[in-house]
Amino acid sequence: MKPKELAQLCREYADSKKAEDIVVLDVSGVSSITDYFVIATANSEPHVRSIWHEIVDRLQRDHGQHAGKPEGAQQSQWVVVDYFDVVVHVMVKRVREEYNLEGLWNDATAVRPPVRRRAKKL
Numbered sequence: 096m097k098p099k100e101l102a103q104l105c106r107e108y109a110d111s112k113k114a115e116d117i118v119v120l121d122v123s124g125v126s127s128i129t130d131y132f133v134i135a136t137a138n139s140e141p142h143v144r145s146i147w148h149e150i151v152d153r154l155q156r157d158h159g160q161h162a163g164k165p166e167g168a169q170q171s172q173w174v175v176v177d178y179f180d181v182v183v184h185v186m187v188k189r190v191r192e193e194y195n196l197e198g199l200w201n202d203a204t205a206v207r208p209p210v211r212r213r214a215k216k217l
Contacts, residue, residue, distance in 0.1 A: 096158060096160065098123075098130040098131055098180035098181055099121075099130075099131065099206065101131075101154075101160065101178060101180065101181045102119045102130075102131035102133050102181045102206065103119065103206075103208070103209055104153075104154065104158070105119075105133040105150050105154070105178075105181060105183050106119050106133055106135075106208060108146075108149050108150045108153050108154070109133065109135040109146050109149070109150060109183075109185065111149060112142075112145050112146045112149045113142075114135035114136060114137060114142075114146050114185065115135070115136040115137070115138070115188075116134075116135070116136045116191075117133070117134070117135045117136075118132075118133070118134045118135075118197060118205060119131060119132070119133050119134075119205070119206040119208075120132040120133075120134070120197070120200055120203040120204065120205060120206065121203055121204040121205075121206050122200055122203040124202075124203075124204070125200065125202045125203055126200075126203075128182070129177075129179065129180060129181065129182045130180045130181065131180065131181045131182070131206070132181075132182055132183075132184060132196065132200065132203070133181060133182070133183045133184065134184045134186075134191070134196055134197065135183070135184070135185050135186075136185075136186060136187070136188050136191050137185055137186065137187055137188075138187070138188070139187065140170075140171040140172060140187065141171075142187075143171045143172065143173075143174055143185050143186065143187060144168075144171050144174075146185045147165055147168070147174045147176055147183070147185045150176060150183055150185075151165070151176060154178075160178060162176045162177055162178050163176075163177050172186060172187050172189075172190050173185070173186040173187070173190045173191075173194075174186070184196060
């Protein structure tokens with residue numbers, strides 16, 4: 096699976112669990128660590144767990160994609176899931192505002208969500 100497609104799936108799965116302010120950043124031109132960041136906000140620690148579990152479980156079950164052990168899963172205010180080419184950050188609002196990843200990576204390009212096509216009515 097291509098990194099951009101993986102990042103978009105992470106966005107979709109986070110959205111399915113009602114994550115807020117989901118951003119995908121293409122950091123390939125400014126980072127040697129990864130190609131994409133997916134950043135999502137949760138409204139509580141249980142919500143953080145729900146979001147990252149959804150991403151990990153669905154990617155493994157539906158696409159055979161495996162991540163390393165999520166970092167921060169014990170505290171659950173900020174969890175990082177590493178798919179090598181895509182790094183997912185799920186955090187509560189206060190933590191996201193404090194660390195301001197979008198500001199730190201302001202040279203990165205934001206990736207728009209894919210356009211969803213509506214089914215034609217018969």
